[in-house]
Each structure stands twice: as C-alpha cells, then as structure tokens.
Amino acid sequence: MKIYLKIWRQDSPATPGAMKNYELDDVSADMSFLEMMDLLNESLIQKSERVVEFDHDCREGICGQCGMMINGRAHGPLTHTTTCQLHMRSFKDGDTIYIEPFRAAAFPIVRDLKVDRKAFDKIIQASGFTSASTGEAPEANGILIAHTIAEAAFDAAACIGCGACVATCKNSSAELFTSAKITQLALLPQGQVERADRVIAMVDQMDAEGFGHCTNTEACEVECPQEISVLHIARMNYEYNRASIISH
Amino acid sequence: MLDSKIPEGTLADKWDNYKEHVKLVNPANRKKLDVIVVGTGLAGASCAASLGELGYNVKSFCFQDSPRRAHSVAAQGGVNAAKNYKNDGDSVFRMFSDTIKGGDFRSREANVYRLAECSANLIDQAVAQGVPFAREYGGYLNNRSFGGVQVSRTFYARGQTGQQLLLGAYQALMRQVGANKVKTYTRHEMLDLVVVDGKAKGIITRDLVTGEIERHAANAVVLASGGYGKVYYLSTLAMGCNSSAIWRAHKKGAYMSGVSWIQFHPTCLPQSGEHQSKLTLMSESLRNDGRIWVPKKAHDDRKPNDIPEEERDYYLERRYPTFGNLAPRDISSRAAKERVDAGCGVGVMKNAVFLDFSKAIKEQGKEKIKEKYSNLFKMYDKINAVNAYETPMLISPAAHFTMGGLWVDYELMTTIPGLFALGEANFADHGANRLGANSLLQASVDGYFIAPYSIPNYLAGELKAEKITTDHVAFAEAEHAVKEQLQQFLNINGHLSADHFHKTLGKLLYDGCGLSRTKASLEKAIVLIRQLRAQFYTELKITGDHTVNSELEKAGRVADYLDLGILMCEDALSREESCGAHFREEYQTADGEALRNDKDFCYVSAWEWKGAHAEHELHKEPLIFENVSLTVRSYK
Numbered sequence A: 001m002k003i004y005l006k007i008w009r010q011d012s013p014a015t016p017g018a019m020k021n022y023e024l025d026d027v028s029a030d031m032s033f034l035e036m037m038d039l040l041n042e043s044l045i046q047k048s049e050r051v052v053e054f055d056h057d058c059r060e061g062i063c064g065q066c067g068m069m070i071n072g073r074a075h076g077p078l079t080h081t082t083t084c085q086l087h088m089r090s091f092k093d094g095d096t097i098y099i100e101p102f103r104a105a106a107f108p109i110v111r112d113l114k115v116d117r118k119a120f121d122k123i124i125q126a127s128g129f130t131s132a133s134t135g136e137a138p139e140a141n142g143i144l145i146a147h148t149i150a151e152a153a154f155d156a157a158a159c160i161g162c163g164a165c166v167a168t169c170k171n172s173s174a175e176l177f178t179s180a181k182i183t184q185l186a187l188l189p190q191g192q193v194e195r196a197d198r199v200i201a202m203v204d205q206m207d208a209e210g211f212g213h214c215t216n217t218e219a220c221e222v223e224c225p226q227e228i229s230v231l232h233i234a235r236m237n238y239e240y241n242r243a244s245i246i247s248h
Numbered sequence B: 001m002l003d004s005k006i007p008e009g010t011l012a013d014k015w016d017n018y019k020e021h022v023k024l025v026n027p028a029n030r031k032k033l034d035v036i037v038v039g040t041g042l043a044g045a046s047c048a049a050s051l052g053e054l055g056y057n058v059k060s061f062c063f064q065d066s067p068r069r070a071h072s073v074a075a076q077g078g079v080n081a082a083k084n085y086k087n088d089g090d091s092v093f094r095m096f097s098d099t100i101k102g103g104d105f106r107s108r109e110a111n112v113y114r115l116a117e118c119s120a121n122l123i124d125q126a127v128a129q130g131v132p133f134a135r136e137y138g139g140y141l142n143n144r145s146f147g148g149v150q151v152s153r154t155f156y157a158r159g160q161t162g163q164q165l166l167l168g169a170y171q172a173l174m175r176q177v178g179a180n181k182v183k184t185y186t187r188h189e190m191l192d193l194v195v196v197d198g199k200a201k202g203i204i205t206r207d208l209v210t211g212e213i214e215r216h217a218a219n220a221v222v223l224a225s226g227g228y229g230k231v232y233y234l235s236t237l238a239m240g241c242n243s244s245a246i247w248r249a250h251k252k253g254a255y256m257s258g259v260s261w262i263q264f265h266p267t268c269l270p271q272s273g274e275h276q277s278k279l280t281l282m283s284e285s286l287r288n289d290g291r292i293w294v295p296k297k298a299h300d301d302r303k304p305n306d307i308p309e310e311e312r313d314y315y316l317e318r319r320y321p322t323f324g325n326l327a328p329r330d331i332s333s334r335a336a337k338e339r340v341d342a343g344c345g346v347g348v349m350k351n352a353v354f355l356d357f358s359k360a361i362k363e364q365g366k367e368k369i370k371e372k373y374s375n376l377f378k379m380y381d382k383i384n385a386v387n388a389y390e391t392p393m394l395i396s397p398a399a400h401f402t403m404g405g406l407w408v409d410y411e412l413m414t415t416i417p418g419l420f421a422l423g424e425a426n427f428a429d430h431g432a433n434r435l436g437a438n439s440l441l442q443a444s445v446d447g448y449f450i451a452p453y454s455i456p457n458y459l460a461g462e463l464k465a466e467k468i469t470t471d472h473v474a475f476a477e478a479e480h481a482v483k484e485q486l487q488q489f490l491n492i493n494g495h496l497s498a499d500h501f502h503k504t505l506g507k508l509l510y511d512g513c514g515l516s517r518t519k520a521s522l523e524k525a526i527v528l529i530r531q532l533r534a535q536f537y538t539e540l541k542i543t544g545d546h547t548v549n550s551e552l553e554k555a556g557r558v559a560d561y562l563d564l565g566i567l568m569c570e571d572a573l574s575r576e577e578s579c580g581a582h583f584r585e586e587y588q589t590a591d592g593e594a595l596r597n598d599k600d601f602c603y604v605s606a607w608e609w610k611g612a613h614a615e616h617e618l619h620k621e622p623l624i625f626e627n628v629s630l631t632v633r634s635y636k
C-alpha cells in the first residue's frame, strides 16, 4: 500500500524542529510499524539524507524503549500496544500518518523522535526498591504470599517504563508510572519496612523532575501497553497520606 | 597453556574451598578501587550493584537509554533452581547432571556444579527484592517444568520472568546509584578495551548522543554485554544486541570459545516476508501444554482444524516418546527443520510447524490456559491477528542463544588479567547446548554470587600496583584507533546500507552455519563472508554526522559481526563431530541423531586472534569428567 508520512525532524534540543513529508510506496500490511520506519530510512540512505532517529530495541513490546505519538496517540491507534507491536494492517492504502516524539518537559528531545527519559530512573533511584543487599535474603518460602497478592503485585510490576502515560497526559504527569512501583512494593511483605519512606521519596522526586499532577482524566490507562490501572494512583495517594500521618 | 583454575577438593567442596581462600580487600581500601561494568542485563546489573554494595567505585555502561532495557528483560519462561519444593527428586547434583548432559558433555564440571549450588540462593535474593514470582493458593512459590528435564524446577513470573528479575537487579543498581556508589553511563557504547602491560585497565566508549569518544580507566573491567545471536540478523535478540564489546576485547588478546555453538529456539514466530527485522520468541513453557505437529502428507494446504487427528504427525511424541514435546531445544529445532525440509512445513513460507492447545484446553479448561499464558496468546494475536485459543499457533526455529563467548576460567576471568566476562558474554556453563531457564540463572549467579568473590580476589593485588590513568599512551592509541574506524565508515560513501550487509550475512550464516552444518557449507560460507566483508569496506553508505547516528552505530556492529561470522564457521569446521546444537551432517547415527566423538573432541576450543591478516590459532582446554560418565544423550 501507499503511505504518506509527516514526521517531526529536529536536529538537537537546541535547534527548532518541524514536520517533514515523506511517501512510501511498497508498505505491506504484515510489516510492523517500525519495519515501515526501517523501509523509510533505507530510502533516505539511498537519497543521501540523514535517517529519522527513533528509539527501539527489543521489538517485542517489553523493553519500553520504543514510543512515538502516532496520529496524536501515544504508541498509535491500538489500545494497550507498544509502537513496535503495532502493524501496518492497522492502516489503509493512502493513509497519512503523523509521527511525533513523546513530548513532556521532563522528557527533552534528543533528536527527531528520540527523547531522554532519565527522569524515570531518578524516580526509581529515590526509593523504588527494597534495600536487600546481595546475600541478605532469607529462605524464599519463609514468608508466604497469597496467590492474589502476588498476582496483584505482578499487575503493578509489569510496567515497562515507556513513558506513554506521561506523553498522553495533558499535565505530563508520571503518576501512573510512579504509582505502579509504589503499589507493587506496598503490597508485598518484603516492601513493608520502607513503605512510608518510599512513597514520600518517590513522589517528591517525581515533582522535582518536573512532571505535572494528575487531574483524573485517565487517558494514561487507555494508552498504557501493560494495562496498568489508574487505581494504582488512588493507592499511591492513600499511601502518601498514610505515610504523612505516620511520619508526623 | 590454559589454566581454568579449578579449586581443589570434591565437586561439592570446590566452591566453599574457593570462597574460604579468596583474598579480601579491607573496606577502607575498596573505594580506592575502580571497576568498569559494561552491560546492565542480569549479569551486569547484579554485578555492579553487588560491587557497589561492597564499597567499590563502579561505573556501569549500557547502550540503551536506561539500564532497565537490557535484553534480559525479554526472557519469558522462567529461571531454574534446585529448591526441590515439589519433592520430586530434585537436588543440586541432579541439576548439575541434567545441565552437563543437556550441554552434551562439553562444559566444565566444576562450573556447572557451582551454578546448581548457587541456584537456590538466587530465588531467595529475587524474592527479597520484591520479584513477584507465581504463587500457589497456599502462598508457596510455584514451579513448572521446562524442556530437557523431568523435575519441576522452573520459577516464573507469568510470561515475564526476565523482566521481573531484571527489574529486581535494576532496582538494586538504582539504589547504589542513589547512594553514589555506582555511576551509570546510558547511551554509551564500548568500542575498545585498553590493555596496559598485559592487564585490562579501561575502555574507550562513544557517547551515542554527543558522539564524544571517551576514556575510562579502572582496576578491573567486566564485560556483561550479552549474547551475539543477532549475528544472524533474524533472531530473538534485540536490534542493538552486538558482539562489539567482546570482539574488540578478543582483538586485544581475550580468547573466544565455542563460537559456533548457537541455540536455535524451536518456538518462535516464523518469518513472513523480506521486510522482517526480528523473530519473536513464544516462550518454551508453551510446550508444557501445547502439542507440536505437522500434516503427515507433504504440501498439505488444508486449514489445521480441518486436518483429522490420524493425518497429523506429532513428530516429537513419535520420535522421543519419553520427553515428547518437552525434548530439548536443539533436538526439537532440528526435528522441525527435518519435517520442513521434507515438505511438510506449514504457513505462507512453508517454514513453520503447528503448536496446538486444543487438547490442553479440553482437559484443563480455557481459563486455566489463560491464567498460564494469556500474555503470550495476546502477543500472538497482536502480531498475527490470529486467536490461538481456536487455531494452532505457527512456530519455527530461530537463532536465540550463544553458548559460545569469551573464554573464562573458574573465576570468570578471561585470558587478559583483570578482564572478566559474565552472563551470556562468556562461554562457561552451558556446553554445546543450553537448557531452558538456565541462562537467566547463570547471568544472575555470575553477577550476584561469583563476581563479588572473584573480582575482589583480583583487586586485592591491584592495591599496590601502579595507578594507570587515562593519560597513559595506551588510552591515546585506543582512542585514536576508534576515531579512525568511525571516520573510515563515514568516508566509504558507497551505496549499500549497514542493514543490507547485516541481512546478507545473516542469510549466509543460516545456510552455512545454522541448525545443521557440513564441511562444504562451512567452507562456502567462509568464502562468501570474506567477499561480503571486502564489499562492506568499499560499498557501505552511511548518512548523517558524528553525533546521534544510528547508522554509524550499526556499521561498527556489522563490521564486528562480519569478522565473528568467519570465526564461527572456522570453529564449526574444526569440530568434526556433532554435539548439542552443533550438528555436522557428516557425523550422525543411522536414525539421524548427533554422533559425538569424545576421543578427539572432548575439549573446549579457545581461539586466539593473531592479527587482521593472520589465521586464528586454536588452543584446547581438555574437559575432564570425574563425576558423571559420558553417555549418549538420549531423550527417546
């Protein structure tokens, strides 16, 4: 099929960017979206032009490295699907596709569609862990964990750190991402000792990184490839209030 | 002479003996010692975090934008440990002997025993980090069985075990970063190793954003850069996976072992066209409940559900009645190739076989199957737009795991003192074939439990050594060579992209050095890869500049893959036997099974680089088996 592309090109954070037009003739429906981008880049090389830079690695929806705004939606038209798992069968012959980077003040543009998501690492550094040094662990079956709790913790732990929630949110809030980690560790017995300090440190760091606040539009949950639930945000607020009471 | 430094004592005593006698470094001295860790997968992240906890000064590198994205994240199925929670006869010794046998008697007894010994500890460590492994209703940890064994020793976190283990290690690493014990360098690629007076003293990296070439000095360098299966282009690996870190270390003197021992995973999504950039893995755990078959008749174009039971060939159950659909990977992959070559393959390119869940759904109910594999069925649907609860999946073998890698001794040190290799980057524990769910384990055990003993044992001797800084001439030379090579790529200005060369190389390797090899196919591949390499240096085309440039990154990786591809073929050519994943058609039994030759080939190959225009030199580390007898590996 024939596809028309309008892609954000920006050399560096310091220079202005703009949308540029491209056309591709031989796109097949079985191609993944990123394979379509490969095809475009191959054609740019043939024309001696600089390729479109975009982030990707695993191409199977788990590393969280890919991510673009496609026709205004984070990761494109399908719900709960990463950009790399999107296939061209979701588009039709003659379509025009708008491609832009994930935009947020806390995610500066590196080049074209690549953005810098270090702010997420900083939030985890603040306290997104249990302080279990190597060798300190007790026997794994020593503390039983109910099946339902383990499953609920897993649901929260499944976040791939892609940033689609931030890019989708009109406030560029990172609350879905942050709350998922807080919930996972608050549910598990191993996370109890640091539970109160953790939520305070992570929320403070999230604010320090320049992410906005949640105003409950719930757009993030719709785009999240891992179906992380907004209920975690409610849980985070509960944990935060609980921690504030405990520590005062 | 290669010295594997196996400690004294009985098999069960060796690791304890080693730990009891290692040199220690006084806590006050640790912060004077710098360690570079390349890679943030399970091996690298666990090593960097553990050394940081001990108080060493650690620098951690990865090419992705966050350490959490290393390809360990993609492992689905699970991680093995000899906990014997199921009371089904598992033990450290059984896990050891399963792994030795699974590797077709081409790995070191002492290393493999240690892997099994440390396995239980890893589960404890991961649970303490908050890894949400599957639990039974009573709250106890759950297990399942994996290919090649008859006990249930595989721990799992739905279909995302690698992700959850990696996040545990990543979080441990982030904790040390927050505490200023570890400094991370993301979007950095290691492009050379710096060796001073025969010892590893640092690396040269390229900042993938600014393009700057940087020097980093240290008392020890750890390579945990993962596997090189992406050399085949179409593989289950991530797009950025590369051999550059280990290959450039190889060119500085580190030997490479078992280079041609590549595992082809039997349950991947088949190639559907020329545009394809990767082959997605469907976890092997699916083989617990899925049955593999092809039509009995060649070129049968009917839909799978229209083919009656008696016209189906469940070829694994037929050929291997004891293990059936759980036969080890190399055997399953080869059996699939055998059927596809016989014309019974299915799918658009006739390159696939069916994986069928109808019986399991009938017996256990759809809900149970959903609970076990829902994310895999969902993924299958996303990629193919097919509901696998109703129609069988299409699967085919794909390049997946590299048993080969840098030669290391018992301490995980390479032939260059001060250079360590961990995880998939080394050759150590899997022999000629890796058992499923053993490599997340190996990567973790290397990083959490072995490196924190063996690296300090080396560092203790570094305290009195002369401090090498980045002003040393060896750094200047290495930096200069890296810059020259990058400029060379930009200057060629031909007409073919790096991807073109990578895809062509991949095809040559699948044909010549793939699931099965012959003397003729290997010799032909060597000639063709040499030609391709010559063409690469005259016809490559890269656009863009010195800063953010994914084409420039690719060119360096492909250049190394071209060299490596030739060594893979040479390694396979020199091994005139079939063992594990290495199947030489000339060496097989009458019923088509691998024919090992213990008299002449019971050794590990260790290849030494002799310069760009010279042949590699083959060294041999003999393998000695004192605790298991060398049997014919049979899963019949």
Ligand SMILES: Cc1cc2nc3c(=O)[nH]c(=O)nc-3n(C[C@H](O)[C@H](O)[C@H](O)COP(=O)(O)OP(=O)(O)OC[C@H]3O[C@@H](n4cnc5c(N)ncnc54)[C@H](O)[C@@H]3O)c2cc1C
Pocket (backbone or CB within 6 Å): B038, B039, B040, B041, B042, B043, B044, B061, B062, B063, B064, B067, B069, B070, B071, B072, B073, B074, B075, B076, B077, B078, B079, B080, B161, B162, B188, B189, B190, B191, B224, B225, B226, B227, B236, B237, B238, B241, B242, B244, B245, B281, B400, B401, B422, B423, B424, B425, B436, B437, B438, B439, B440, B441, B443
């Ligand atoms: C799809 C898939 C599924 C799998 N499933 C299982 C399973 O179920 N069970 C199991 O036991 N095993 C499984 N494996 C194998 C297992 O996941 C890997 O062997 C293991 O995770 C490797 O870990 P690692 O730390 O050695 O390397 P990786 O996790 O690959 O990490 C490599 C690191 O090195 C860095 N790096 C590489 N090159 C450079 C360079 N030149 N400069 C700087 N940094 C560099 C990368 O950025 C990355 O951080 C699977 C593998 C794949 C591909």
Ligand code: SF4
Pocket (backbone or CB within 6 Å): A158, A159, A160, A161, A162, A163, A164, A165, A166, A176, A177, A180, A223, A224, A225, A226, A227, A228
């Ligand atoms: S919460 Fe969802 S959208 Fe946000 S980073 Fe995690 S996986 Fe991505």
Ligand code: FES
Pocket (backbone or CB within 6 Å): A055, A056, A057, A058, A059, A060, A061, A062, A063, A064, A065, A066, A067, A082, A083, A084, A085
């Ligand atoms: S490339 Fe890894 S999630 Fe898309």
